[in-house]
Amino acid sequence: MEKIRRPAVAGTFYPADPRQLAAEVDELLDGVEQFEPRMGHPKALIVPHAGYIYSGPVAAAAYDELAPARGIVKRVVLLGPVHRVAVRGLALPLCDGFETPLGRVPIDRAACAAIAHLQQVVTSEPAHAMEHSLEVQVPFLQKTLGPFTLVPLAVGSASASEVAETIDRLWGGEETLVVVSTDLSHYHPYDEARSIDGRTLARIAAYATDIDHEEACGATPLNGLLQLARAKGLSIRPLAANNSGDTAGGKGRVVGYSAFALDDGPRVTADGAGGKLLALARAAIARELGIGAMQESDRDSWLGQTAATFVTLLKDGKLRGCIGSLEAHRPLREDIAANAVAAALRDPRFPSLTKEEWPFCALEVSLLSRPKTIRFADETDLLAQVRAGEDGIILECAGKRATYLPQVWEGLPDKRQFFAELKRKAGIPAETSLGRCTVRRYRVAKWKEEALH
Secondary structure (H helix, E strand, C coil): CCCEECCCCECCCECCCHHHHHHHHHHHHHCCCCCCCCCCCCCEEEECCCCHHHHHHHHHHHHHHHHHHCCCCCEEEEEEECCCCCCECEEECCCCEEEECCEEEEECHHHHHHHCCCCCEEECHHHHHCCHHHHCCHHHHHHHHCCCEEEEEEECECCHHHHHHHHHHCCCCCCEEEEEECCCCEEECHHHHHHHHHHHHHHHHCCCCCCCCCCCCCHHHHHHHHHHHHHHCCEEEEEEEEEHHHCCCCCCCEEEEEEEEEECCCCCCHHHHHHHHHHHHHHHHHHHCCCCCCCCCCCCHHHHCEECEEEEEEECCEEEEEEECCCCCEEHHHHHHHHHHHHHHCCCCCCCCCCCCHHHEEEEEEEECCCEECCCCCHHHHHHHCCCCCCEEEEEECCEEEEECHHHHHCCCCHHHHHHHHHHHHCCCCCCCHHHCEEEEECEEEEECCCCC
16 A cells, blocks of 8 residues: 655645645746746756745746756656754655645655665655655646656755765666755845855855855755766756745845756757757658658757747748647657648648648748746736847737737837737737736747758
8 A cells, every 4th residue: 555745734835725736836937037948958956945925936947947848857856954853864755655736746666775775865754744845846846847756855964975975876867857955044134144145156156065054954965966066067057046035024034045957968059959950840841741851860858858839931931831839748859840740731821832832942940938927017018028029929818819929020010010910810809908818928949941942
């Protein structure tokens, strides 16, 4: 019979109701102001662990980085400090799974067995029973990754080297994500805390391994991760930082929060990505037309990331088809191929492309960022926030929806006209106030080829 660790802080640190929890996590992720498309995902994250009302926005800045990792990351090594039960070393749980209101996550027993022989690794049910530093991370992981297994380590007294050795045994490849849970300083006045935390943020960015518990409550797992990250040559990116005085608390005694992403190896460049995506799109259309093009190699791991794309065909410089995805729901390699074929053969505005036309066509591919809701007071406020030439816009109202890519601004530079035409495209009555609509925006990385003739 399975033994499950039930949620201990649901209803206090985060909502206990599944729908309310899912909505709150979605809203936090939606509020991250990061609009550029991503290629690849971090190897490790540093995240805070207070109640969502306090540290949720900072945590979301880290978890938003995992949008491309859905379907790739299958195992999460999660480390956080013990707050209630003292333990020597790094404690594994005795259970078979962690449960949250969003469902159950299985413990990776094979991974646990791979580190069980280490002197610093112990098992302790009490260390995990009421520990919030690990639990509060799980709903974010469930919403961003989909199915995965968990290796939860409640970290007590241990050296940085012992933590680093444990993580290293579980390092794996792109299927494994490492998450370290830590807050920053506790209970200083607002300005003093900002000064203390500012120095700590600089030390984290410099891979310090002697951060103390007055600077970060999760200093022990944090120091171990930073030691290993430096040895492995990971780069580190600060994502967000604030304190409880900036969110839902007073400024007399605050707790600090931060988020970092650590990347393993060079990030995919835009030039390299564009050439690959154009080649995949062209090969997919050619195969569908029966021309017999060779399958483009797709071994690059970043092509397996979940992504949303648009593919546009141009013939003699004029639109010949355009189909795409607004929401990421399948691997990039599949999305680009499917949208290329659909743009060529199934755009309802045009007849299917013929073999004779194909040599005279050029392709443009666009990789979309995750769409984010624009929150606005009125139409004037909305238009002020929108960046003409940069923002792709999704307009929704009463079940009707349409989008314009950022490229459309070239022909519709006036913002009011842009939205008027987008209403028309969606079938939304012209007199409908934009205040009644949901407006989301995204950015694209785009690449274009020239016609072959």
